[in-house]
Amino acid sequence: MLTDVIAALATPGGRSAIALIRVSGSRAHDVAATVIEGFRPEPLRTAHLSTVIDPTSGERLDEVLYTAYKGPSSYTGEDMVEISTHGGLLVPAEVLAAFLGAGARQALRGEFTRRALVNGKLDLLQAEAIGDLIDASAPAQRRAAMSQLDRGLSLRIGKLRDQVLELEALCCYEIDFPEEDSGPVPPERIQIAIDDLSGSLERLLATAVEGERLQEGALCVIAGRPNVGKSSLFNALLGSDRAIVTDVPGTTRDAIEAPLVCEGFPFRLVDTAGLRDSDDTVERMGIEVSQRYLSGADVIILCVEAGTPLNNDERSFRAESQVPVIVVRTKADLMVDPGESGCGDEVLASALDGTGLEVVRSRLAAIMFAGLGVRGDIEPLVTRARHRLSLQQARNEIRSFEGARRAGVDIVVAGTHLRAAVTALDDVIGVVTTEDVLDRVFGSFCVGK
Ligand SMILES: Nc1nc2c(ncn2[C@@H]2O[C@H](COP(=O)(O)OP(=O)(O)OP(=O)(O)O)[C@@H](O)[C@H]2O)c(=O)[nH]1
Numbered sequence: 001m002l003t004d005v006i007a008a009l010a011t012p013g014g015r016s017a018i019a020l021i022r023v024s025g026s027r028a029h030d031v032a033a034t035v036i037e038g039f040r041p042e043p044l045r046t047a048h049l050s051t052v053i054d055p056t057s058g059e060r061l062d063e064v065l066y067t068a069y070k071g072p073s074s075y076t077g078e079d080m081v082e083i084s085t086h087g088g089l090l091v092p093a094e095v096l097a098a099f100l101g102a103g104a105r106q107a108l109r110g111e112f113t114r115r116a117l118v119n120g121k122l123d124l125l126q127a128e129a130i131g132d133l134i135d136a137s138a139p140a141q142r143r144a145a146m147s148q149l150d151r152g153l154s155l156r157i158g159k160l161r162d163q164v165l166e167l168e169a170l171c172c173y174e175i176d177f178p179e180e181d182s183g184p185v186p187p188e189r190i191q192i193a194i195d196d197l198s199g200s201l202e203r204l205l206a207t208a209v210e211g212e213r214l215q216e217g218a219l220c221v222i223a224g225r226p227n228v229g230k231s232s233l234f235n236a237l238l239g240s241d242r243a244i245v246t247d248v249p250g251t252t253r254d255a256i257e258a259p260l261v262c263e264g265f266p267f268r269l270v271d272t273a274g275l276r277d278s279d280d281t282v283e284r285m286g287i288e289v290s291q292r293y294l295s296g297a298d299v300i301i302l303c304v305e306a307g308t309p310l311n312n313d314e315r316s317f318r319a320e321s322q323v324p325v326i327v328v329r330t331k332a333d334l335m336v337d338p339g340e341s342g343c344g345d346e347v348l349a350s351a352l353d354g355t356g357l358e359v360v361r362s363r364l365a366a367i368m369f370a371g372l373g374v375r376g377d378i379e380p381l382v383t384r385a386r387h388r389l390s391l392q393q394a395r396n397e398i399r400s401f402e403g404a405r406r407a408g409v410d411i412v413v414a415g416t417h418l419r420a421a422v423t424a425l426d427d428v429i430g431v432v433t434t435e436d437v438l439d440r441v442f443g444s445f446c447v448g449k
Pocket residue numbers: 225226227228229230231232233244245246247248249250251252253272273274275330331332333334349350351352353
């Protein structure tokens with residue numbers, strides 16, 4: 001297939017030692033030959049030292065290293081050239097302009113990976129994983145993205161797809177031999193196949209809550225009465241003075257959000273205005289913002305000063321919360337008798353001397369990502385609503401198939417649910433051909449005719 005030549009800067013603009021420009025398309029090598037002095041692709045995948053010349057002015061723009069790739073053995077599957085130029089704002093822009101002047105077109109967002117997908121170098125899940133890897137801010141996100149790039153989830157979904165096709169094949173067998181009253185396939189065998197499949201789908205779907213949380217970062221909201229030390233705790237956990245701290249109750253008026261990594265897991269930590277009845281308009285608005293954040297929180301840190309018993313509001317807040325609440329007893333350094341506070345699962349902490357901060361971090365990681373810790377790297381994760389919705393669709397189709405079978409619906413009609421399940425699974429990774437089903441029917445059953 002003939003494709004136009006696209007080019008783009010693959011590194012961010014700004015002062016840097018080097019920058020990388022990528023060029024891809026059927027005539028990528030021809031375009032490169034117009035701009036790079038003495039360009040020759042061979043030996044492929046080898047760095048060559050040369051000079052980039054402006055095709056219109058003939059001016060030497062930069063000394064570069066270039067590497068040529070021949071399709072399909074390249075990232076996009078097309079002929080490609082990667083050029084390492086010197087960094088900074090001007091040089092990479094001028095070299096890129098030279099390529100555009102020589103017939104390349106500025107690539108669109110994600111167009112290289114999109115071509116890789118079209119050319120079968122990657123499936124959709126792997127393409128998403130590349131985006132996730134680039135966006136990762138916590139090691140656990142990187143691990144999940146790497147596993148998805150290694151086709152962890154693709155293979156798992158491929159296996160589910162195989163199971164559905166297997167089931168379909170069993171049913172096709174019933175269609176082929178209608179004269180045999182009970183059918184050649186014992187109904188128990190079909191039921192076992194259905195149960196196995198449903199079980200596998202449920203297990204995978206069970207990873208979605210924490211998987212999607214891993215993708216987004218768990219929303220952790222710090223709440224409590226004014227002046228209890230919420231902003232101080234926020235700053236201490238982040239290790240930087242992001243929020244203003246004063247001894248005036250009602251200091252924080254707006255919610256402040258910042259990314260935080262706890263034991264390798266991503267969080268979005270939010271400091272909020274202290275909760276109380278206030279006549280001050282701005283403070284009241286701040287409290288409303290706090291309430292909104294609280295209603296969307298995955299986990300809440302409720303700050304209460306050490307040595308002070310929880311009041312009724314705090315007790316009912318903890319009891320009625322829909323999400324886990326970690327009670328943090330603040331200002332532990334001011335306590336006269338260290339034994340007097342911090343009962344049960346409450347955490348004794350001080351923003352001043354760092355007491356308890358590690359406990360808060362590990363408590364957050366344990367509560368929000370316990371399942372991932374247990375599963376380790378073995379289970380692939382469902383990290384997007386897109387995956388989850390398709391998997392739920394597949395599961396619903398399997399349920400409908402089971403229901404239809406029980407109700408004695410004709411197997412050909414019931415079988416349409418299996419087709420729909422395959423389509424739903426294919427939506428997650430890629431393309432489907434009905435040839436697959438036929439291959440499986442005759443391949444795994446050895447009918448002999
Ligand atoms: N000794 C000690 N003082 C603290 C600690 N944490 C906070 N404080 C002090 O308590 C006061 C209030 O702290 P903030 O962090 O502003 O409290 P807040 O809960 O954010 O208050 P509002 O934003 O007004 O709701 C300040 O004077 C802090 O210096 C701590 O761990 N130890």
